[in-house]
Amino acid sequence: MLKNILSIGAWTMVSRVTGFARDAMMAAILGSGPAAEAFIVAFRLPNHFRAIFGEGAFNAAFVPAYARVHEQSGNAAARLFLGRIVSLLLISQVILLGLALLFMPQLVALLAPGFEGERLALSVTLTRITFPYLLLITLATLYGGVLNASGRFTAAAAAPALLNVAMIGTLACAWVFPTAAHAAAWGVTISGVLQLAVMLWAAKRAHVLAKPEPVHFDAPVKGFFSALGPATIGSMGVQIALFADTIIASVLSAGAVAALYYADRINQLPLGIIGIAAGTVLLPEMSRLVAAGRTDDAHAAQRRTIFLTWLMAAPFLAGFITVPDLIMRALFMRGAFTAQSADAAAAALYAYGIGLPAVVLIRSAVASFYSRGDTKTPLWASLSAVAVNVVFKVLLMGPLQQAGLAFATSIGAWINLGILVVLATRRGYMVLDRRFWSMQLGIAVATLLMGVAMSFAESRLTPLIAWLPRGQEVGLLALVGVVGSVVYVGTTFAFFRALGIRLGRR
Template identity: 75%
Template sequence: MLKNILNIGAWTILSRITGFARDAMTAALLGSGPAAEAFFVASRLPNSFRAIFGEGAFNTAFVPAYVRVHQQEGNEAARIFQGRIVSLLLISQVILLGLVLLFTPQFIGLTAPGFEGERYDLAVVFTRITFPYLLLITLAALYSGVLNSIGRFTAAAAAPILLNIPMILALACYRLFPTPAYAATWGFVISGVLQLGFILWAASRAHVLARPQAISLDKPVRAFFRALGPATIGSMGTQIAVFADTIIASQLLAGAVAALYYADRINQLPLGIIGIAAGTVLLPEMSRLLAAGKPDAAHAAQRRAIFLTWLMAAPFLAGFAAVPDLIMRALFMRGAFTAEAANASAAALLAYGVGLPAVVLIRSATASFYSRGNTATPLWASLTALTINVLLKIALTGSMQQAGLALATSIGAWINLILLIVLASRRGYMALDGRLWRMLACIAAATIVMAEAMYMVSEELQPYTAMLPRFQEIARLAVTGTIGALAYGVVVLLAFRFAGLNFKSALRR
């Protein structure tokens, strides 16, 4: 499991590096003005639907179903099942695309009601360009799920790199487009074509590329639909919260949408590298073990995934808590991205950090249910958290602006995780033993020490890095992060020894 998580994580790191280059260019060329906010809304909309119909509900229901058919009925039955699902996916996506393209002005009016004038007009134009991306990336997500089901994780982990490279090239050639925002928009769509092509090639090489089949509501397809309904509503819960962010932020001070976007890009780093990687590996692993009648082994795999996830994600929490302003200034403050924009994004990043532990662990917690074909229970947990989340967004934005939206998201994530753990434990779907709790406590102690070390080092370095006016923020962040990481590693090892735990053993099992 560790090997697969690290494999996905390594490719995701490369994706995030190219993603940072893309975001840095976007910040420098677009800043946080009307064109930037219009592009962020236009690109967020297909990505939100992707999370519902792609990696979210669709793969949540599809992967365990595909694993069961493959194990119980063989390759040919799995190929036919996959082809029928591909047909259903194509039909649903073409209908959705047609509706959005036909009613784009009304769609923007609903999702960004605060947009007027230039922001509104650009958002309509950009959404009509970007929305076909959803069809392409949803198909890519389905074939990625098939590859993950058979233990081929590399292609799906590497594909997002092809999101970033076309956008980087398009932004580098922005003079060929009417504006840099148009360049980013077309680069976004081209990336969908490249990602789908790459995944189809990988699936073909792995001999799991099934063509669309005639739709038939046989037993596997009916079982898939029974799981899909609750999973779709559950995935919509998270995305409704995202839509709520967009709706509310569009009515706040100018730049709020952009501030949330840039903060979320940094917040997504540990989620993509660690949380999603662990969940991607864990779901098919637990599905296989449970199908083989080995629930104790499935619970052990889940405990290990939780430990590895929190071990690797905790340093990000320390950084978000200790130096959010330094992070945003060092990474983005150049060109059209001003110090004011950096401060607004830093406030949102700090608020997102409050929920980071919960956000990265939710995928591992939901695997308890999804691996058993139970998509209804995570649905109710998600909807409960969503209700509280949206109410908090309304209550907190008045005084906290975009940071209130981010804080509400964090609180909602904690409520979701706690509900999932309690419900799974009561049903025997999860077994969190004392050893795991001691390991998590050791990591928490090291996180606190790392945050304190980063804060103090950052303050002490300021007079010295001032001698490097163009690179002072980058230099401060590099040194601060290095010293913080060293402190984290040392304290983790010492805490494990003090608690009577073997760190190497924890990594292996």
């Protein structure tokens, strides 16, 4: 399991590094002005739907169902089930694409009511370019789920980097397009073609590629849809909160949409590299063990995953809380991205950091329910958290601007995780023993000391790099990161050694 998590994490790191290069390039070219905000809306709209119908609901319902069919009925039955789902997915996505292209002005106006005139018109044009990405990436995500359920994780983890490569390529050739924003939008759709091609090739090599089959609502398909409905609504809950961010930010001060976007891009780094990677590995593993009646092994796998997730994510928490301004200046402050833009994004990053532990652990917590075919409990947990989230957005948008929206997101994430853990523990779906809590305590102490060390290092090391003509923030961030990492690793090792805890499989 650790090997698979690290493999996915490594490929996700490649995706995030190329994603940073893409965002840095976009920030330098577009900044946080009207064109940048128009593209961000055009990029977010298909991605919201992808998160609902692709990575979120579809995988939550499909992976356990596919694992059960494969475990109980063999390869032929699993391939037939997959072919029927492919047909249903194609039909639904083509209909959705047609409706979206037809009613695009209304969709964009709903997502960004503060946009008017040229900014609104540009957003509509760019979203019509990017929306076909949804059809392509949803099919790619489906085959990613099939490969994950088959124990093959590399292709699905590596494919997202193609989005960044394609956008970098089109931005580099921006002179060919009407504007740089058009170039970025076409890069999104081109990447969808590339990602789908890679996933189909990987599925063919793994002998899990299935052609569309005539739709027949047999028991496995009915079971899939009974799980899909609640999972879709549950995934919509998270996306509703993100929709609310964009809607409210569009009526705040200029640059609020861009500030949230760039802060969220950094916040997504630990979520993608660690949280999603861990959840991607854990769900098929727990589904297989639960289907085989090995619940104790399933609980042990979950404890290991939660521990490893928090062990690897905690350093990001220390950085986001103690040096968010340094992070944003070092990574993005160049070209059209000014110091004011960096300060606005840093405030949002700090607020997102407060909820980071909950955000990265939610995927591991929901596996308790999804692995047992229960998609209704995560639905209610998600909707409860979203209700609180939206209320706090309204309350905090005035005094804290975009940082208030990010802080409300963090509050919602903690509520979501709390509900999931309490219910899973009560039902016996999750067992967290004393050794587990001892290890969590060690990580918490190490994180606190790392934060203190990073804050101290920033103030003390600044004079040492003042002589650099350019890139002072980059050099300072690197030095502060090294100091914090040494403190974190040393403290964690010493704490576990004192408690007699060994980081072995058992």
